[in-house]
Amino acid sequence: xxxxxxxGGGQLGRMLxxxxxxxxxxxxIFEPGSDCPxxxxxxxxxxxxxxDETALRRFAASVDVITYEFENIPTSALDILEPLKPVRPGRxxxxxxxxxxxxxxxxSDIGLATAPFAAVDDAEDMDEAIIEIGLPAxxxxxRFGYDGKGQARLMTPADAERALADMAGQPAIxxxxxxxxxxxxxxxxRNEAGDVACYDPGENVHVGGILRTTTVPARLSASQRxxxxxxxxxxxxxxxxxxxxxxxxxxxxxxLVVNEIAPRVHNSGHWTQAGCAIDQFEQHIRAITGWPLGxxxxxxxxxxxxxxxxxxxxxxxxxxAPNTALHLYGKAEVKPGRKMGHVNRIxxxxxx
Ligand code: ATP
Ligand code: MG
Ligand code: MG
Numbered sequence: 165x166x167x168x169x170x171x172g173g174g175q176l177g178r179m180l181x182x183x184x185x186x187x188x189x190x191x192x193i194f195e196p197g198s199d200c201p202x203x204x205x206x207x208x209x210x211x212x213x214x215x216d217e218t219a220l221r222r223f224a225a226s227v228d229v230i231t232y233e234f235e236n237i238p239t240s241a242l243d244i245l246e247p248l249k250p251v252r253p254g255r256x257x258x259x260x261x262x263x264x265x266x267x268x269x270x271x272s273d274i275g276l277a278t279a280p281f282a283a284v285d286d287a288e289d290m291d292e293a294i295i296e297i298g299l300p301a302x303x304x305x306x307r308f309g310y311d312g313k314g315q316a317r318l319m320t321p322a323d324a325e326r327a328l329a330d331m332a333g334q335p336a337i338x339x340x341x342x343x344x345x346x347x348x349x350x351x352x353x354r355n356e357a358g359d360v361a362c363y364d365p366g367e368n369v370h371v372g373g374i375l376r377t378t379t380v381p382a383r384l385s386a387s388q389r390x391x392x393x394x395x396x397x398x399x400x401x402x403x404x405x406x407x408x409x410x411x412x413x414x415x416x417x418x419x420l421v422v423n424e425i426a427p428r429v430h431n432s433g434h435w436t437q438a439g440c441a442i443d444q445f446e447q448h449i450r451a452i453t454g455w456p457l458g459x460x461x462x463x464x465x466x467x468x469x470x471x472x473x474x475x476x477x478x479x480x481x482x483x484x485a486p487n488t489a490l491h492l493y494g495k496a497e498v499k500p501g502r503k504m505g506h507v508n509r510i511x512x513x514x515x516x
Contacts, residue, residue: 165189166453169227169249170202171241173209175493175503176233176429177202179437183445189453194223201493202233214241224248231407231452235261235427236308252452253407257427260403264306264337267424274402276395277421280340284331290324293338300341303327305334311501312373317341342421344414348382351433351444352396353408353460355451360400362393363440364462368412368432374501378432378468380439384415391420399425408433408448431503435468436460438489438508465512471505473498482507 165188170177173195181191181202192208193200203209208226212219220241224230230251235258242258245251260270268281282293284303293301299321305314314334316327328336347370351363367382368375384392396411399422410430412423433444442450442458450458471478476498482490492505 166228167192167207167226168449168453169194169223169230170206171195171230171232171237172234173197173200173202173206174233175201175495175505178205178493179445179491180231180233180429180448181206183443184449186446187449187453187455189449192223192227194220199496201495204494214238217244220244221248229452231448233428253403253405253409253427257403257405257407257409261425261427262307264304264309264424265335268337268339270402271399271422271425274398276398277419279342279421279423282338284328284336284338287324287328290328290338294318294321294324297338297340302339302341303331303336304339305331306337307334311375312370315373342414342416342423344416344421346383346415347423348384348392348413348415348420349378349430349432350392350396350411350413351408351430351436352393352400352411353444353447353451353457354397354400354405355457356406356454358401359457360397361447361457361460362396363433363436363444363460365389365392365413366432366435366468372501374472374503375431375470376472377470378435380435380462380466388415388420395420395422407451408444431470431506432468434491434506435466435508436462437491438468438510439464439466463514464510467509467511469507469509470503471507473500473502473504476504479505485509487511 167190170193173193178201184191190207193202193206194210210223268278271278280297301318303316316330347368348365354360365382366378366380369377410426414421429444436443439462487510489508
């Protein structure tokens with residue numbers, strides 16, 4: 165069978181490796197850390213830095229297709245890998261999702277609603293943004309933010325100085341605050357033939373900037389559900405995307421507003437492991453290896469809950485709970501805010 169190269173060795177890489185193995189593929193991860201979640205299940209591990217050109221070349225030589233589990237792949241590494249083996253999803257998706265400013269500009273270019281935004285590099289940009297976009301607002305670093313890190317809220321103009329200082333000199337984006345009722349996400353897949361398949365949208369609850377739960381079905385009207393799926397398809401088509409993508413949305417009275425996109429399998433898609441015949445991980449492997457996309461029909465109501473830090477103390481009880489599937493990532497050290505695993509609770513299935 166073919167070998168799939170995965171850049172990154174976290175839990176997403178681990179679950180991609182398991183799905184790949186089920187379809188008869190081998191996996192090879194590229195990850196600088198040694199005791200990482202994916203290293204326990206992948207067939208091969210290139211333990212090297214993204215600046216190590218020799219290691220990158222060897223990695224490319226030993227795989228048939230390259231994918232990734234995080235979007236911050238350095239451009240220099242892509243320059244080396246791309247001429248050697250297909251990288252899926254492609255470069256455009258990475259470029260767009262690595263920088264919140266480019267991402268927002270792309271989304272509004274293809275006609276989708278986003279928060280009003282402006283680039284902020286200094287105090288002068290900030291003053292202009294406050295006047296043009298208004299308050300409240302959120303200032304975010306353009307790059308490398310996740311789990312709400314690198315963000316500052318602004319309620320009044322007096323917050324400007326502190327918010328700018330929080331960016332620590334990094335280029336930032338100013339976003340007008342969206343008054344949403346709730347948050348949902350669409351997990352969508354596209355293959356090289358241009359087929360698109362979307363999972364039913366999930367409803368996401370964040371606590372302290374970190375995803376806490378995803379519940380399906382989400383509270384959406386039939387037309388909102390259709391809108392969500394159509395706009396996700398528009399994004400994937402515009403990028404000629406190959407693989408699975410997570411699209412985060414705000415639900416507002418005026419319609420759906422796109423928050424951000426992730427060019428990979430997504431935490432808010434973990435419920436598919438318990439709700440669908442083909443989960444998001446297998447769907448991604450299928451898309452990047454030229455298989456037909458799998459049937460992602462939802463046949464159960466599910467709540468996915470992340471196990472973060474000390475939530476691990478609940479594992480003995482969760483292991484005994486009915487209709488509950490535990491997924492643990494094998495991380496050696498428990499830390500506050502660290503995603504250690506998740507649990508999928510089936511709250512209603514097609515049969516009951
Ligand atoms: P992730 O871990 O999902 O990658 P992130 O660090 O990239 O998160 P965002 O998704 O941009 O951050 O923002 C985190 C959360 O902050 C959102 O899910 C939403 O609850 C809130 N938020 C972000 N931007 C806005 C906005 N413009 N208006 C209102 N709320 C927002
Ligand atoms: Mg993000
Ligand atoms: Mg987000």
